[in-house]
Amino acid sequence: MGLKIYFLSCIGLILFPIACKCKVYYSERLPFDLRCSNYLSKELKHEINSYRDIVQHIMEQMQSAPLKDVLYDEYTKFIDKFGARPSGSKVLEESIDYMVNLTIKYGTDTEEVIEVKTEELEVPHWVRGEESVKMIRPRLKNIAVIGLGSSVPTPKEGIEAELIVVRSFHDLEQLPKNDVKGKIVLFDREYTDYEENVKYRIRGASKAARKGAVATLIKSITPFSLYTTHTGEQDYKKSVVNIPAGAITIEDSLLLRRLFDRGEKVILKIGMQSTYDTKISRNTIIDLKGVLYPEKKVIVSGHIDSVDVGEGAMDDGGGMFISWFVPVGLKLLRLVSKRTVRSILWTAEEPGLIGAAAYLKRHIQELDNITFIMESDEGTFNPRGLDVAGSNGARCMIAQILKLFRPIDTLTENDEPGSDITLFTRKGVPGASLLNDNERYFWYHHSRADTLSVQNKDDVVKCAAFWAAVSYVISDLSVDIPRD
Amino acid sequence: MGLKIYFLSCIGLILFPIACKCKVYYSERLPFDLRCSNYLSKELKHEINSYRDIVQHIMEQMQSAPLKDVLYDEYTKFIDKFGARPSGSKVLEESIDYMVNLTIKYGTDTEEVIEVKTEELEVPHWVRGEESVKMIRPRLKNIAVIGLGSSVPTPKEGIEAELIVVRSFHDLEQLPKNDVKGKIVLFDREYTDYEENVKYRIRGASKAARKGAVATLIKSITPFSLYTTHTGEQDYKKSVVNIPAGAITIEDSLLLRRLFDRGEKVILKIGMQSTYDTKISRNTIIDLKGVLYPEKKVIVSGHIDSVDVGEGAMDDGGGMFISWFVPVGLKLLRLVSKRTVRSILWTAEEPGLIGAAAYLKRHIQELDNITFIMESDEGTFNPRGLDVAGSNGARCMIAQILKLFRPIDTLTENDEPGSDITLFTRKGVPGASLLNDNERYFWYHHSRADTLSVQNKDDVVKCAAFWAAVSYVISDLSVDIPRD
Numbered sequence: 001m002g003l004k005i006y007f008l009s010c011i012g013l014i015l016f017p018i019a020c021k022c023k024v025y026y027s028e029r030l031p032f033d034l035r036c037s038n039y040l041s042k043e044l045k046h047e048i049n050s051y052r053d054i055v056q057h058i059m060e061q062m063q064s065a066p067l068k069d070v071l072y073d074e075y076t077k078f079i080d081k082f083g084a085r086p087s088g089s090k091v092l093e094e095s096i097d098y099m100v101n102l103t104i105k106y107g108t109d110t111e112e113v114i115e116v117k118t119e120e121l122e123v124p125h126w127v128r129g130e131e132s133v134k135m136i137r138p139r140l141k142n143i144a145v146i147g148l149g150s151s152v153p154t155p156k157e158g159i160e161a162e163l164i165v166v167r168s169f170h171d172l173e174q175l176p177k178n179d180v181k182g183k184i185v186l187f188d189r190e191y192t193d194y195e196e197n198v199k200y201r202i203r204g205a206s207k208a209a210r211k212g213a214v215a216t217l218i219k220s221i222t223p224f225s226l227y228t229t230h231t232g233e234q235d236y237k238k239s240v241v242n243i244p245a246g247a248i249t250i251e252d253s254l255l256l257r258r259l260f261d262r263g264e265k266v267i268l269k270i271g272m273q274s275t276y277d278t279k280i281s282r283n284t285i286i287d288l289k290g291v292l293y294p295e296k297k298v299i300v301s302g303h304i305d306s307v308d309v310g311e312g313a314m315d316d317g318g319g320m321f322i323s324w325f326v327p328v329g330l331k332l333l334r335l336v337s338k339r340t341v342r343s344i345l346w347t348a349e350e351p352g353l354i355g356a357a358a359y360l361k362r363h364i365q366e367l368d369n370i371t372f373i374m375e376s377d378e379g380t381f382n383p384r385g386l387d388v389a390g391s392n393g394a395r396c397m398i399a400q401i402l403k404l405f406r407p408i409d410t411l412t413e414n415d416e417p418g419s420d421i422t423l424f425t426r427k428g429v430p431g432a433s434l435l436n437d438n439e440r441y442f443w444y445h446h447s448r449a450d451t452l453s454v455q456n457k458d459d460v461v462k463c464a465a466f467w468a469a470v471s472y473v474i475s476d477l478s479v480d481i482p483r484d
Numbered sequence: 485m486g487l488k489i490y491f492l493s494c495i496g497l498i499l500f501p502i503a504c505k506c507k508v509y510y511s512e513r514l515p516f517d518l519r520c521s522n523y524l525s526k527e528l529k530h531e532i533n534s535y536r537d538i539v540q541h542i543m544e545q546m547q548s549a550p551l552k553d554v555l556y557d558e559y560t561k562f563i564d565k566f567g568a569r570p571s572g573s574k575v576l577e578e579s580i581d582y583m584v585n586l587t588i589k590y591g592t593d594t595e596e597v598i599e600v601k602t603e604e605l606e607v608p609h610w611v612r613g614e615e616s617v618k619m620i621r622p623r624l625k626n627i628a629v630i631g632l633g634s635s636v637p638t639p640k641e642g643i644e645a646e647l648i649v650v651r652s653f654h655d656l657e658q659l660p661k662n663d664v665k666g667k668i669v670l671f672d673r674e675y676t677d678y679e680e681n682v683k684y685r686i687r688g689a690s691k692a693a694r695k696g697a698v699a700t701l702i703k704s705i706t707p708f709s710l711y712t713t714h715t716g717e718q719d720y721k722k723s724v725v726n727i728p729a730g731a732i733t734i735e736d737s738l739l740l741r742r743l744f745d746r747g748e749k750v751i752l753k754i755g756m757q758s759t760y761d762t763k764i765s766r767n768t769i770i771d772l773k774g775v776l777y778p779e780k781k782v783i784v785s786g787h788i789d790s791v792d793v794g795e796g797a798m799d800d801g802g803g804m805f806i807s808w809f810v811p812v813g814l815k816l817l818r819l820v821s822k823r824t825v826r827s828i829l830w831t832a833e834e835p836g837l838i839g840a841a842a843y844l845k846r847h848i849q850e851l852d853n854i855t856f857i858m859e860s861d862e863g864t865f866n867p868r869g870l871d872v873a874g875s876n877g878a879r880c881m882i883a884q885i886l887k888l889f890r891p892i893d894t895l896t897e898n899d900e901p902g903s904d905i906t907l908f909t910r911k912g913v914p915g916a917s918l919l920n921d922n923e924r925y926f927w928y929h930h931s932r933a934d935t936l937s938v939q940n941k942d943d944v945v946k947c948a949a950f951w952a953a954v955s956y957v958i959s960d961l962s963v964d965i966p967r968d
Contacts, residue, residue, distance in 0.1 A: 080742055083625055141567055144932070226710040226933035227794070251935040255795075258564055258936075310711070311739075448628070449710035451735040452742075 036396035039482070047478060048400045054335075055404045055469045061333055062465030063458075071329070071464050072457050074102060075321040079313045079452050086308035087348040088125025088279035095304060096282050099324060099345060103286050106328050114331050115289065118282035121358035123348035126150050128308055129273025133217070133248065136160065137267040138259060145217070145246045146229035146309065147272045148201060149351060152242045158271035159184070159215050159244070165260040169199075169207055181212030184268050188219045188253045194442060197221045198232070205245035206237035215244045215270050219253035224443045227251050231307055232446045233351055244272045281305075283355045284345040288327035290475065292338040297366075298475035299342045299373040300326045300467060301420060303349035310450035314441070318455060319376030319434070320345050322464040326471045329464065337476035339371055346420050349377070356420035360427075367424070372474050372481045373431035375418035379438035380455065380463040385410030386470070387417040390430030393482035398432065401473050408466050410435055430481045436463060520880035523966075531962060532884045538819075539888045539953045545817055546949030547942075555813065555948050556941050558586060559805040563797045563936050570792035571832040572609025572763035579788060580766050583808060583829060587770050590812050598815050599773065602766035605842035607832035610634050612792055613757025617701070617732065620644065621751040622743060629701070629730045630713035630793065631756045632685060633835060636726045642755035643668070643699050643728065649744040653683075653691055665696030668752050672703045672737045678926060681705045682716070689729035690721035699728045699754050703737035706926050711735050714931045715791055717835055728756045765789075767839045768829035772811035774959065776822040781850075782959035783826045783857040784810045784951060785904060787833035794934035798925070802939060803860030803918070804829050806948040810955045813948065821960035823855055830904045833861070840904035844911075851908070856958050856965045857915035859902035863922035864939065864947040869894030870954070871901040874914030877966035882916065885957050892950050894919055914965045920947060 061067055078098065085092040100116050107114030126149055133143040164179065165186045166172045172185070185208040187200040200218050208216045220230040227249045236242045248256075259266050284304065290296060302319030306312025327341045348354035374386075385408055388395050395413060402409040416422040418433035425431045436459075444450045474481060545551055562582065569576040584600055591598030610633055617627040648663065649670045650656045656669065669692040671684040684702050692700045704714040711733045720726045732740075743750050768788065774780060786803030790796025811825045832838035858870075869892055872879050879897060886893040900906040901917035909915045920943075928934045958965060 076742065077746075080739060081623065083623070139565065139567065224710075225937070226708075226712045226927065226931065227935065228710045228712075251933070251937045254937055255564060255935070258560065262561075443710065447710065449735070451711065451739070453709070453735045453738055 035392070036399060039393040039396040040400055044397070044479065045400060048397075048404070048473070051473045051476070052404055055473065058330075058333065058335070058469040058472060059405075059465045062329055062468055063461050067329060067332060068457075068461040070106070070332075071321070071325050072461060075317065075460065076452055078321065079311050079317050083311045084308050085304060085306045085312055087123045087305050087351045087354070088277075088281065089308075092281060092305050092347070096284055096345070096347065099284055099304065103324070103328065107286070107331060114327055115287045116284065118284050119359065119362065120280050120282050121347070121355060122278050123281040123354050124150065124351040125277050125279040126351070127275045129153065129275070131246065131272045132270075133246070134269045135266065136269055138264045143248055143252045143268070144227060144229050145248050145270070145272070146231045147274060148231055148234040148245045148247060149307065150234055150236070150276070151205070151245045151272060151274060153273045154215065154244045154271055158269050160267065160269040161214050163256060163260065163266040163268050165257050169203075172207060172211060175211065177211055180208065183213055184215045184217065184270065185213040186217045186219070186248075186253065186256055188257050191221065191223050194221060201232050201247070202235050203237070205234055205243050206240045209241045209243045213243060216246075218245070218247050219250055220247045220447075222250065222442050222445070222447070225250040228447050228449060230445060230447045231309060244270060246270070246272055281347040281355070283347050283359050286324065286327050286343040286345075288331055288336065288341040290339040290341070291336055294340050296339040296369050296371050296480070297342045298339055298371050298471050299344055300471050301344040301346055301373070301375045302377055303346040303355065303420060305346075305348050305350055305355075306450075307350050307446045309446070310444075310448045311452065312450060313452045314379060314444055314450045314454045315446065316349065316377045318380030318460055318463070319378075322376055322380055322460065322467045325464050326468045329468045330472060335472060337472055339475040341471055341475050349420055353420050353423060356423050360423050367427055367429055370424065370429045373421045373424045373429050374433070374467070374471065375421040375431070376434040376463065376467065377419050378433060379436050379441045380434070380460045382437040382459045383408050383463045383466045384435040384437060385412070386432040387412045387414045387435050388430070388432045389415050389417050389425035391482055391484045394430040397481055401470065404473065405466060405469070428483055430483060434463065434467065519876070520883060523877040523880040524884055528881070528963065529884060532888070532957070535957045535960075536888055539957065542814075542817065542819070542953040542956060543949045546813055546952055547945050551813060551816060552941075552945045554590075554816075555805070555809050556945060559801065559944065560936055562805065563795050563801050567795045568792050569788060569790045569796055571607045571789050571835045571838070572761075572765065573792075576765060576789050576831070580768055580829070580831065583768055583788065587808070587812065591770070591815060598811055599771045600768065602768050603843065603846060604764050604766050605831070605839060606762050607765040607838050608634065608835040609761050609763040610835070611759045613637065613759070615730065615756045616754075617730070618753045619750065620753055622748045627732055627736045627752070628711060628713050629732050629754070629756070630715045631758060632689075632715055632718040632729045632731060633791065634718055634720070634760070635689070635729045635756065635758060637757045638699065638728045638755055642753050644751065644753040645698050647740060647744065647750040647752050649741050653687075656691060656695060659695070661695055664692065667697055668699045668701065668754065669697040670701045670703070670732075670737065670740055672741050675705065675707050678705060685716050685731070686719050687721070689718055689727050690724045693725045693727045697727060700730075702729070702731050703734055704731045704931075706734065706929070706931070708927050709734040712931050712933060714929060715793060716930045728754065730754070730756055765831040765839070767831050767843050770808065770811050770827040770829075772815050772820065772825045774823040774825070775820055778824050780823040780853050780855050780964070781826045782823055782855050782955050783828055784955050785828040785830055785857070785859045786861055787830040787839065787904060789830075789832050789834055789839075790934070791834050791930045793930070794928075794932045795936065796934060797936045798863060798928055798934045798938045799930065800833065800861045802864030802944055802947070803862075806860055806864055806944065806951045809948050810952045813952045814956055819956060821956055822962075823959040825955050825959050833904055837904050837907060840907050844907050851911055851913055854908065854913045857905045857908050857913050858917070858951070858955065859905040859915070860918040860947065860951065861903050862917060863920050863925045864918070864944045866921040866943045867892050867947045867950045868919040868921060869896070870916040871896045871898045871919050872914075872916045873899050873901050873909035875966055875968045878914040881965055885954065888957070889950060889953070912967055914967060918947060918951065
């Protein structure tokens with residue numbers, strides 16, 4: 001994994017845009033319509049409106065038997081069969097083979113044929129070993145811990161050291177180096193939103209190491225905990241000692257803070273084992289060829305890999321599956337559009353958008369032919385609309401299309417929607433991420449609680465229907481989504 | 485631990501009355517007042533109403549500095565210092581010593597002196613060892629498990645067997661014995677309420693063993709899970725083979741149900757170690773002597789022991805602490821009443837009301853002198869009122885007292901309120917359990933999530949204030965709470 005990719009990926013991880021403060025919601029229709037009058041001709045509005053019936057058809061068919069059951073049964077069978085699918089693992093590759101074969105099963109039985117292929121790339125393969133944190137003083141207590149992705153291991157005998165608890169990077173910087181040297185640093189920033197808190201997950205170890213710490217812990221990133229640990233990737237800065245990094249529960253973080261504030265000397269013993277190498281994995285590319293402009297692509301996507309705990313049902317089994325079902329479902333409905341509908345099942349998103357970066361590099365000459373790129377990686381709860389990157393013209397056109405889907409017609413603006421697709425929207429490709437009722441997303445995210453129990457069949461099916469119908473309209477219009 | 489006690493305790497466990505369907509809520513005041521006119525004389529109403537100022541004084545003082553901070557700081561320091569306090573453990577006995585000393589610290593510095601003593605009894609000492617469940621087939625997966633209290637261990641090498649999933653005892657009974665023999669039975673009853681579900685925790689192992697099962701699992705008893713396991717006591721029937729019993733998460737229970745319903749052959753390997761013996765523990769008895777009728781007691785109580793996971797902050801650290809603070813807080817306010825206010829910190833509630841049963845046996849001749857017995861073991865969230873056992877006259881009198889506490893004035897009827905005190909209310913002693921906003925109680929109950937993070941300082945302090953003021957009024961009135 002090259003440095004450049006790592007750089008990109010870490011930005012991506014930081015800016016993962018759920019609940020992004022920069023969003024602007026269009027709840028008032030009129031001002032938006034007025035602003036869009038410059039961008040939408042009467043003819044284009046008329047053309048978009050002409051898709052009302054087909055949108056209704058897709059929405060209805062996808063949410064009725066047999067399609068809704070095909071989708072949801074295959075989805076649940078997939079999750080139950082494979083569980084977690086971490087980057088570089090054998091099970092991830094088996095799950096990719098499975099999705100290829102599933103595509104062939106559903107995609108090649110009529111004359112409209114779906115094409116499926118994979119593209120290889122090198123991915124990180126970090127494997128968690130035994131992990132434990134014991135409070136040795138002021139009393140013996142086991143503290144649940146989960147190592148952060150790419151963390152170095154502790155020595156076999158573990159690291160026993162005094163704990164120091166700091167609220168922020170700013171507070172850490174204020175401390176004399178001697179207060180930190182040789183200690184374990186716990187960052188216990190209160191949860192406000194993912195973007196602010198994830199900085200401590202990604203950069204905490206390097207920031208603490210620079211002050212002489214021997215290991216770091218963070219408070220798990222979640223607004224709600226039932227003694228739940230949440231993992232996720234971290235990143236070491238160059239020229240700083242790599243020290244082990246883990247996450248503990250909110251509950252234990254608060255306990256350690258109370259003891260620390262009372263002036264108790266807290267001693268922890270941390271043992272965290274892991275191994276690291278690289279493997280070959282694959283992006284999976286599924287095309288329902290366009291009949292007029294096959295070279296032009298409307299891409300829908302989700303990532304097939306997951307973190308190594310839980311079942312990866314929500315992140316991103318749901319998003320991956322509804323994206324897989326766009327070409328497959330349209331084909332089952334015998335609907336082919338002017339442009340190619342391409343579904344991409346990204347590999348190795350979790351260690352840092354590795355699959356998307358490889359695809360971008362490989363297809364860098366084809367960016368002009370990506371009419372629109374979509375991603376679902378923020379939950380497949382009840383769908384609400386789209387979080388859109390692109391020019392004003394692009395957003396106006398998407399807003400007009402969303403009117404066909406009322407009440408699923410919320411449009412938010414975001415220059416970096418989603419995770420993998422930010423690599424593309426930064427290059428000027430217009431794109432969107434699925435908006436949905438994901439208020440509880442971070443209760444489950446990167447934890448053992450990311451299982452099928454999070455998901456609701458009707459919601460997932462509705463997301464899939466919306467996803468397919470939006471893709472169909474964009475891929476079939478006479479004009480492309482405009483760029484700047 | 486004798487059989488009789490065990491029998492009592494298991495009934496207590498089954499009938500633990502949170503969200504009990506038999507409750508009658510008095511939201512309409514008028515009909516209740518009319519019915520009570522037979523029981524409440526004008527003079528008694530007048531006398532009760534004369535406590536309005538003192539009630540307000542106690543409520544205010546208890547919820548202001550310094551008392552509120554004394555209570556909550558001592559509570560949090562206690563929980564942080566000891567964590568879980570399982571029956572028979574050294575840490576439980578240390579925590580009892582600590583509470584005795586804390587009582588002496590706060591209770592003997594003025595002329596109104598609090599008396600504290602302990603009474604010994606034999607308690608179960610079940611100690612959890614290594615526990616694991618692995619799904620061997622159809623794929624390898626670790627399944628989080630928590631053994632149920634008093635479960636026998638598996639053989640060292642574990643038990644590997646096919647799984648059968650059943651919804652209810654009825655469904656189990658319908659199965660041919662050969663379908664169950666040699667198998668692991670998972671009871672996956674959907675959560676409706678504690679009383680219905682806990683039957684499977686308590687009796688599941690014996691019911692399954694009678695059909696030839698080799699081990700049992702239950703779906704953890706909770707309405708909400710973040711991959712959370714919930715333990716609690718179970719009970720073996722006589723003349724049935726004792727087989728190991730554990731609880732798994734809702735998430736894994738649903739997974740195993742899906743696999744089973746698809747006709748997959750599911751093989752699990754269960755390893756559960758534990759040891760069992762008995763130890764000596766102590767009930768702690770704290771008296772603020774009454775000035776007119778010292779032999780008459782108003783008892784307030786909570787249990788000091790907890791299950792062995794989590795920190796026992798909610799169950800029952802909160803209830804125990806607010807009960808401890810009734811005599812202590814009243815004494816700090818220099819308020820002494822006509823009757824004795826007795827606080828009891830029960831030991832060994834969790835393995836089956838062992839401490840309460842021993843107290844009952846020892847003090848069986850003194851039941852007539854228990855004016856009222858109260859318990860807080862269902863949470864110390866925002867207080868709402870009292871769940872009352874006793875005659876109509878008793879309930880009417882309590883309802884009249886509760887009017888002093890509006891809006892904390894809900895009265896519900898329950899012949900078996902609370903857990904420990906049901907042993908007394910069954911004998912005709914009038915009593916009550918604390919009603920509070922405990923809708924999420926079972927999210928945390930008997931799990932690693934029962935920590936101080938569940939608690940809110942203002943709520944706990946308000947419970948303590950209410951608890952003390954109610955106790956004061958009952959212990960100071962000119963007449964006893966009537967019996968049948």
